[in-house]
Amino acid sequence: MYLPSGAYMLGPWDATFTTARGLAGRLAGGAGVAGTSNWRGQPSRRVLLAVVAAAYLASLLALYHGGLSKTLGVEDYISDEVWYIPSSINVARKVLGWDLVARVNSSYAVYTVFYNPGECSPAEASLLIHEHAPGARILGRQYSEIHALLVEAPLGEHQAVASLPQVSTCFLDAVPGVMPDKENINNYLNTEHPPLVKYIFAALIDLLGFRYWVWRAASFAAGALGLAAVAATAYWAARRVGSRWALVLALAPAALALLDQSVQSMSAVGMLDIYAASLDALAVAALLYGHPFAAALLAGLAGSAKYTGLFVLPALLVYARLRGLGPAKTLVLLSVPLAVVLASWIPFIEWMGPGAWLDEVVGSLRWHTTSRPAEGPPSTTPLGLLLGVPGFILHYVDGRPLIVAASNPVITLPALLVSLAGLAAAALSTCIGSCTGKNAEAFAAAALASAVAGYALVYAAGNHTLYNFYSVQLSMLSGIVLAVSPLLAVEAARWLGWAGLRDCLATETALRWTAGAAAAAGALASALLHGMHPWPGFTSPAEAPFLYTVAADTGKLARLALLAAAVVFYWTMGYRFSVIHSWQGRRRLAKTAAAWFGVGLLAYTGPAGVFAPVLAAAARAGPGLVDGLLAGLLAPSPVYAGLAGLQESRIRRALYLLGLAAGFHLATLLAHGAGAGAAAAVAATPAAAALAGAATAVLLEARPAALLALMAAYSPDTMAVLLAAGPRGGGYTPWPFIAVAAAASLLGSPLLLRAAAVAAAIAAAVDTILGGINQTARTQ
Numbered sequence: 001m002y003l004p005s006g007a008y009m010l011g012p013w014d015a016t017f018t019t020a021r022g023l024a025g026r027l028a029g030g031a032g033v034a035g036t037s038n039w040r041g042q043p044s045r046r047v048l049l050a051v052v053a054a055a056y057l058a059s060l061l062a063l064y065h066g067g068l069s070k071t072l073g074v075e076d077y078i079s080d081e082v083w084y085i086p087s088s089i090n091v092a093r094k095v096l097g098w099d100l101v102a103r104v105n106s107s108y109a110v111y112t113v114f115y116n117p118g119e120c121s122p123a124e125a126s127l128l129i130h131e132h133a134p135g136a137r138i139l140g141r142q143y144s145e146i147h148a149l150l151v152e153a154p155l156g157e158h159q160a161v162a163s164l165p166q167v168s169t170c171f172l173d174a175v176p177g178v179m180p181d182k183e184n185i186n187n188y189l190n191t192e193h194p195p196l197v198k199y200i201f202a203a204l205i206d207l208l209g210f211r212y213w214v215w216r217a218a219s220f221a222a223g224a225l226g227l228a229a230v231a232a233t234a235y236w237a238a239r240r241v242g243s244r245w246a247l248v249l250a251l252a253p254a255a256l257a258l259l260d261q262s263v264q265s266m267s268a269v270g271m272l273d274i275y276a277a278s279l280d281a282l283a284v285a286a287l288l289y290g291h292p293f294a295a296a297l298l299a300g301l302a303g304s305a306k307y308t309g310l311f312v313l314p315a316l317l318v319y320a321r322l323r324g325l326g327p328a329k330t331l332v333l334l335s336v337p338l339a340v341v342l343a344s345w346i347p348f349i350e351w352m353g354p355g356a357w358l359d360e361v362v363g364s365l366r367w368h369t370t371s372r373p374a375e376g377p378p379s380t381t382p383l384g385l386l387l388g389v390p391g392f393i394l395h396y397v398d399g400r401p402l403i404v405a406a407s408n409p410v411i412t413l414p415a416l417l418v419s420l421a422g423l424a425a426a427a428l429s430t431c432i433g434s435c436t437g438k439n440a441e442a443f444a445a446a447a448l449a450s451a452v453a454g455y456a457l458v459y460a461a462g463n464h465t466l467y468n469f470y471s472v473q474l475s476m477l478s479g480i481v482l483a484v485s486p487l488l489a490v491e492a493a494r495w496l497g498w499a500g501l502r503d504c505l506a507t508e509t510a511l512r513w514t515a516g517a518a519a520a521a522g523a524l525a526s527a528l529l530h531g532m533h534p535w536p537g538f539t540s541p542a543e544a545p546f547l548y549t550v551a552a553d554t555g556k557l558a559r560l561a562l563l564a565a566a567v568v569f570y571w572t573m574g575y576r577f578s579v580i581h582s583w584q585g586r587r588r589l590a591k592t593a594a595a596w597f598g599v600g601l602l603a604y605t606g607p608a609g610v611f612a613p614v615l616a617a618a619a620r621a622g623p624g625l626v627d628g629l630l631a632g633l634l635a636p637s638p639v640y641a642g643l644a645g646l647q648e649s650r651i652r653r654a655l656y657l658l659g660l661a662a663g664f665h666l667a668t669l670l671a672h673g674a675g676a677g678a679a680a681a682v683a684a685t686p687a688a689a690a691l692a693g694a695a696t697a698v699l700l701e702a703r704p705a706a707l708l709a710l711m712a713a714y715s716p717d718t719m720a721v722l723l724a725a726g727p728r729g730g731g732y733t734p735w736p737f738i739a740v741a742a743a744a745s746l747l748g749s750p751l752l753l754r755a756a757a758v759a760a761a762i763a764a765a766v767d768t769i770l771g772g773i774n775q776t777a778r779t780q
Contacts, residue, residue, distance in 0.1 A: 043246055048238050051250040056231040059257035060224055066261070067268030068220045070403050071395070072213050078403070079394040079469075081270045082180045085201060085215060087190035089177050092202035095189070095351045100202065101158060102176035102210035109158040110139075110210055112179035113171060114148045114186055120170035125149060128168055133157040145183045177210045189348075192364040196304035196344050197272045215270030223267025226278030226476045227253045229285040233444070234483040236288050241486050249483055256411065256479035262472040263479075265394055265405040276302045276309035277473040280447065283312060284480050287319055287443040295319075296333050300340025307368065308473060310337060311454030315447040318423075322430065322442060369461035369560075379465035382456045385474055386412045392468040405469035407478075412471070415478035415485070416452060419445035422488030425495040431504035431513075439491055441484040448477040461560050508579060511592060515578030518593040519570040522600015526745060527563050530604040566603045570720075573613035574599070577723050581735070595735060598742030599720050605745050605753060606717025616724045625652075628659025629666075709757075709764030716741060716750075716757040722764075734760060 043051070071078060077085065092098040103109050115125040126138050126149065135157050139150040153161045164171040173186045182188070190198065201215050208214045230253040238246035256263060266274040279302035286295035296316060302309025313334060320330040349357045372379070378390045391406030426442040451473055459466060481488070494500075504510050574596045583591035603609050705722075712719040719741050722734035737760035744752035 043238075045239070048235060048246060048250060051247055052231050052235045052238070052253075055234070055251045055254040056227060059227045059231070059253040062254060062257040063220065063223055063227065063264060063267050066257070066264030067223075067266075067403065068216060071216050071268040074395065074397075074402075075212055077180055077212075078269045079271065081215070082182065083188070083190055084198065084270055084272065085177070085205075086175075086179055086182075086185050087188050088198040088201035089175060089205065090187065090189055091195060091198045092206065093176070094187075095195075095347050096199075096202070098202065098206060099162075100176045100206050101155075102178075102205060103155070104152065104210055107154060108152045109155055109161075109176070110178055111151045111153065111158070111161045112148050112175045112177065112186070113151050113161065113164060114146065114173040114175070115170055116172050117147050122147075122149065125170055128170055129161065129164065132164060132167065133160040136161060141178070143181045145181050146179070146185065148179065150178060177205065191348070191360040192367045193272055193306055194304045194341060194344055195348065196301065197275050197306075199344075200275075201270060216268055219270055219274050220267050222274045222278045223263060226263070226274070226281045227257055227479075229278065229281035230256055230476070230479040230483060232285045233288060233480050236285075237441070237484045237487060249486065252479055252483040255482075256475065260408045260411055260475045260479075261388070261391065261404055261406045262408075262469060262475045265403045266469055266472040268403060269394060271469070272306045273308075273469055273472050275305035277476040279305060280309055280312045280451070280473060281476045281480055284315060284444050284447045284477065287315060288440050288484070290440075292316065292319055292323075292333055293336060296336035297340060300337035303337055303341045304344035307341075307364075308451075308454060308470070310341070311451040311473070312447040312477075313337060314450035314453075315443050318426070318446040319443050322426065322439065369458065369463050371463055372465040376465065377467065380468055381464075381466065382452065382459050385455060385466060385468060385471040386416065386452070388412075388468060388471065390468065394469070405467075405472065407468065407471035407475045411482065412474055412478045415448060415481040418485045418488045418492070419448045419481050421492035421496060423449060425488075425491040428495040428500045428504050429491070431507055431509045432500065433507070433509075439487075441487040441491070444477070444480045444484050445488055448474065448481050451477055505589060511589065512575045512578045514589050514593050515574035515596040516571040517574070518596040519574035519600040520567045522597040522742075523566040523570040523603035524563070524600075525597075526601045526604040526609075527566060529601075529745065529748070569613035570600045570603055573616050573720065573723070577616065581723050581733075595738075598738050599723070601742040601745040602717055602720050602738070604717075605741075606715055609717030609720070612718050612720035616721045625655040625659040628656035628661075629663040705764045706761075706768045709761040712737075712757045713754075713761035714757075716744075716753040719757055719760065722760060737763070 089100060089102070092100045101109050102111065113125070113129065115122070120128070129136055129138065129149070129151055133151075133153050135154040137152050139152060141150040151161055162174050162176070164174050175186045179185050200218060204214050204218055231250075234249045234252040238249045241249060263274075263277075266277070279298050283295040283298035283302060286292075286298055299310065299312055299316065302312070316333050316337075317330070319325075320333055325333065345357065345361075348360075352360070377392065380390060384390070385407060387409045388406035391404040393401045393404050395402045422442055422445040426439055426445075429439070455466060455470065455474075578592060578596065581595075583595065585591070602612065708722050708724060712722055719734070719738055722738070737756050740756035740759070741753050744750075744756060
């Protein structure tokens with residue numbers, strides 16, 4: 001465990017943190033932190049369990065009193081129930097093929113019967129209904145946007161009502177349940193959201209009948225599960241605090257249920273958010289208790305309730321990093337939630353077909369990044385989600401708000417601040433290499449911080465109509481964070497100071513992070529300079545049909561996806577190669593940052609530049625079949641084909657080129673399937689160019705520096721791949737040429753960019769020739 005050595009003068013900053021360290025130690029009962037006293041009197045496990053159980057029961061009472069007790073008597077849809085309940089019924093009867101019976105009591109079932117006004121009038125439709133179901137009665141619900149009658153039928157005759165569209169052209173559809181007055185509501189499936197909660201609602205309606213309390217009680221149960229996760233976290237933290245403050249932590253679930261309106265309100269209506277929020281809370285609790293794959297499964301279920309449930313995925317990354325999981329286990333851990341979300345869609349994929357389903361998913365992603373009409377309900381910002389303003393009124397009674405969803409800043413803001421401090425402390429301790437592996441509270445901090453960042457990204461992507469009932473996810477995670485806040489405070493007090501920062505900056509980890517962050521920042525700057533377009537006008541889109549197809553969508557979603565790819569790829573390249581191509585001396589961090597920022601500036605100077613780190617990584621490791629498939633999919637150019645020359649094994653080289661051809665074929669199919677403009681991008685020219693690149697690769701297979709430089713000369717945007725050629729001690733180095741190319745990117749000069757690339761090729765060729773001469777001289 002790292003502790004400041006004390007071999008430096010205490011400044012105001014350090015004195016502040018010494019004081020904080022002492023206070024945090026008292027809060028946590030000592031735990032061996034320097035400058036703290038050890039409070040005695042830790043409650044026994046039995047007492048703790050009793051207090052936590054009592055607090056949890058109190059939280060359920062507060063949850064019921066603040067929410068469900070107000071909505072149980074409302075015999076109509078509340079807020080977005082008007083969409084989720086009808087879509088649940090439609091999913092059950094259309095997608096799942098259920099014979100759903102919407103019982104309203106032990107004797108009757110209710111149906112909304114849609115009639116064709118061109119075939120019959122409402123009176124004629126009523127007569128036909130009574131002819132086929134004599135015991136049925138027409139209810140007086142009025143419709144204006146749809147042509148429908150609300151019918152209650154005895155359970156012995158309900159099948160006759162359900163089959164009306166098959167026996168008469170007067171009827172278009174007979175939908176179980178009470179449909180709202182919304183156009184085409186009998187076909188609405190709500191595919192803009194994942195289907196898990198709709199499956200749950202449909203199953204409950206089939207089991208318990210069409211009663212408004214059914215789905216609201218289910219939401220209350222979901223909220224109770226979320227509070228159970230908070231209670232379990234409070235118990236986990238209280239056992240580690242080791243002082244009488246443990247009893248205070250045990251009250252966390254009761255405080256959350258009592259003070260936060262979003263938790264109260266969303267647990268009382270049939271909507272999606274409480275399910276995503278509670279499953280995320282359970283996922284974090286599972287991480288704290290050391291069950292990562294259970295946490296991944298729960299996160300996947302949260303994402304299957306609503307896509308925002310996947311905002312906690314970075315917490316799994318933090319777990320993998322702090323627990324030292326290898327790349328394979330980390331990949332599996334992150335794949336589980338995505339696989340669960342995909343599995344939830346399987347009935348839709350079978351019913352609609354993969355192509356139609358994919359179109360729906362892409363359309364939903366666009367919908368989530370688009371603002372709603374201005375005349376809609378009051379919206380907010382990511383900060384407003386934390387502050388709870390403006391509150392979202394879910395239902396009115398006699399002109400007065402009955403139930404309002406709004407977070408409580410007394411809970412959310414302190415939780416976010418302590419989360420950020422705890423994450424910073426975890427980063428510093430990991431950087432120095434003194435992470436104990438026991439600071440699991442950082443997982444909770446990462447979950448809340450990443451959820452806030454997720455909503456900020458949605459807002460940045462173009463959706464400026466966030467609603468405050470979304471905040472239930474932040475509130476539930478804030479309850480988790482507040483339960484572990486003493487432990488986060490201890491870590492923050494221990495690490496956040498000049499000594500910890502100074503020791504971190506002296507490590508190789510800091511160098512890697514600096515290079516990665518600088519390269520990512522350069523990619524962002526390049527995106528801004530080039531309008532977030534994957535290539536400028538002087539590069540032909542025929543070189544990259546797949547990228548051309550993706551970028552043909554002028555919406556923000558496609559552009560942000562490419563930008564995210566650039567940032568991630570360039571950060572990865574900086575992190576991986578910074579040690580190989582690093583600067584030394586007193587100002588090495590500043591030099592490293594400047595150099596790698598220049599590399600990032602090459603990201604948007606050509607079609608393949610965004611993916612230059614893929615090239616660099618493949619060049620470093622030796623490309624294989626998968627690398628070839630990826631290269632062919634992205635851009636079947638000589639640049640990618642030339643990577644074959646970096647593979648010493650001829651078998652692997654052949655596999656790479658085979659993958660390149662397969663990837664190009666797949667790109668062609670995708671481009672043709674995309675429709676307008678894509679077909680023109682696919683021609684024989686790129687394939688011929690790729691073959692030429694492969695031939696060049698074979699000729700220069702023993703000269704990697706020259707080969708990589710030749711790639712850069714052909715396509716200047718890939719100059720970053722030169723970093724894959726390790727320095728040979730005083731020989732060729734790519735940095736001067738990358739600096740000139742970066743300047744060309746800033747100046748918007750294609751000529752200077754090309755000149756830098758050609759100069760790099762000449763320098764590499766000269767270096768290769770001189771190296772060969774020296775080698776010959778040594779052998780003689």
